[in-house]
Amino acid sequence: MILKSPESVIYPVPAALISCGAVASPNLITIAWTGTVNSTPPMCYISVRKERFSHHLISEMRQFVINLMPSTLVQEVDFCGTKTGKIFDKFKETGLTPLLCEKLDTVRVGEAIVSLECEVVEILQLGSHDMFIANIVVTHLSDSMKDNSLTGLIHEQLLGYTKGYYHHAGDPLLNYGANSLKFK
Amino acid sequence: MILKSPESVIYPVPAALISCGAVASPNLITIAWTGTVNSTPPMCYISVRKERFSHHLISEMRQFVINLMPSTLVQEVDFCGTKTGKIFDKFKETGLTPLLCEKLDTVRVGEAIVSLECEVVEILQLGSHDMFIANIVVTHLSDSMKDNSLTGLIHEQLLGYTKGYYHHAGDPLLNYGANSLKFK
Numbered sequence: 001m002i003l004k005s006p007e008s009v010i011y012p013v014p015a016a017l018i019s020c021g022a023v024a025s026p027n028l029i030t031i032a033w034t035g036t037v038n039s040t041p042p043m044c045y046i047s048v049r050k051e052r053f054s055h056h057l058i059s060e061m062r063q064f065v066i067n068l069m070p071s072t073l074v075q076e077v078d079f080c081g082t083k084t085g086k087i088f089d090k091f092k093e094t095g096l097t098p099l100l101c102e103k104l105d106t107v108r109v110g111e112a113i114v115s116l117e118c119e120v121v122e123i124l125q126l127g128s129h130d131m132f133i134a135n136i137v138v139t140h141l142s143d144s145m146k147d148n149s150l151t152g153l154i155h156e157q158l159l160g161y162t163k164g165y166y167h168h169a170g171d172p173l174l175n176y177g178a179n180s181l182k183f184k
Numbered sequence: 185m186i187l188k189s190p191e192s193v194i195y196p197v198p199a200a201l202i203s204c205g206a207v208a209s210p211n212l213i214t215i216a217w218t219g220t221v222n223s224t225p226p227m228c229y230i231s232v233r234k235e236r237f238s239h240h241l242i243s244e245m246r247q248f249v250i251n252l253m254p255s256t257l258v259q260e261v262d263f264c265g266t267k268t269g270k271i272f273d274k275f276k277e278t279g280l281t282p283l284l285c286e287k288l289d290t291v292r293v294g295e296a297i298v299s300l301e302c303e304v305v306e307i308l309q310l311g312s313h314d315m316f317i318a319n320i321v322v323t324h325l326s327d328s329m330k331d332n333s334l335t336g337l338i339h340e341q342l343l344g345y346t347k348g349y350y351h352h353a354g355d356p357l358l359n360y361g362a363n364s365l366k367f368k
Binding site: 001002003006007008009010011012013014016032033034035036037038039040041042043044045047066068071074075076078079081082093094102114116117122124126127128129131133136137138139140141143158159160161162164165166167168169170171172173174175176177178179180181 | 185186187190191192193194195196197198200216217218219220221222223224225226227228229231250252255258259260262263265266277278286298300301306308310311312313315317320321322323324325327342343344345346348349350351352353354355356357358359360361362363364365
C-alpha cells in the first residue's frame with residue numbers, strides 16, 4: 001500500500017544523546033535523526049527542530065557531542081528527548097555526569113559508551129529541521145569497548161529507536177562481506 | 185580512551201537496500217550511511233562512495249529508492265553491499281523482484297517491508313563519499329505493516345547494522361515520551 005502523505009520510515013536509528021552549550025550551563029537533547037555521512041574524513045549529522053532549546057546553542061557555538069548511552073539509561077535518554085532545557089537542568093535531573101571535552105568548549109557525558117566531539121561545518125535549513133553537518137574531531141570510547149570492537153556495542157548495550165520505541169540492538173545475524181548467498 | 189584518529193561510531197543504523205538506475209537495467213546497493221534529515225517535508229540522505237557503480241546512476245538520474253528488507257533476506261542484502269553492478273545483475277543473482285515505481289523512473293524491490301521513492305535535491309561532496317539529500321515522494325508499506333505500526337518493523341523483521349554486523353532490531357524497552365524517570 002501507499003501512504004496518502006509520504007513519510008520517512010527509515011529504521012533502526014540511534015537514540016543519541018547530544019550534549020551542547022557552555023561548560024557552565026550545558027544542555028542535553030536526544031536525537032534520532034543522526035548518522036554518518038562520510039568516512040574519510042569522519043563526518044556526521046544531526047537534524048534539530050528550530051524551536052528546540054538546543055538549536056540555538058548548537059547554532060551559536062557550532063559544536064556538539066554525540067553520546068551513545070547504554071540501554072540501562074533509557075529513561076534518562078527519554079527524559080532528555082521530551083523535556084526542555086529552558087525549564088530543566090537535565091544533567092542535574094538525570095544525574096548524568098558532564099565531563100570536559102578534549103577539543104570542544106562544551107561537555108560530554110561520562111556514562112556514554114561512545115562520545116564523538118563534533119564541529120559544525122554546514123547548516124542546511126530543510127523545513128521543520130535544520131541539519132547540522134559536522135566533522136568528528138575526537139572519538140572517546142568507554143573502557144568496556146576499549147578495543148573498539150563490537151563487544152561493547154551490541155547485546156543489551158546499544159540503544160536503537162524505531163517508530164516511537166527505544167530498543168536494544170539485537171543478536172548478530174551475519175557479518176558484513178560473509179558472501180554466503182547461494183546463487184540462484 | 186581516545187582513538188588516535190577520530191572515527192564515526194554511530195550505531196545502530198539501517199542496512200538499507202537502495203535500488204537505482206533505469207528500469208531496463210536497474211542496480212542494487214546496500215547502504216548503512218542513511219537516515220531521516222527532515223520530518224516536514226519528509227527528507228532523507230544516502231552517502232555513497234564515488235567509485236561505486238551506483239554512484240553515477242544516482243548522480244545522473246537524481247532518483248533512488250530506499251528499501252528496508254526483512255532480516256530473512258540478510259544474505260541478499262550483504263551480497264548487494266559487497267558485489268559490484270559492473271559485473272553482476274544483482275536482481276538476477278539474488279532473485280529479488282524489481283517493481284515499477286509510482287513516481288520515479290527506476291524500480292523498487294518487491295520483497296521490501298518499506299520502500300521510499302526519493303528525488304535528489306542536493307549533492308554534497310564530502311571526501312570519500314558524496315551525500316545525496318532527497319525528498320521522499322512516495323512511501324510504500326508491505327501488507328505485513330499496513331497500519332504503519334511498529335508490528336511489522338521490529339522483532340526479527342527489521343535489519344540493523346553495527347560495526348560490521350547485521351542484526352535484528354531487538355525487543356522494545358520503552359516507548360518515546362514514557363516519562364518514567366524518577367527525579368533524583
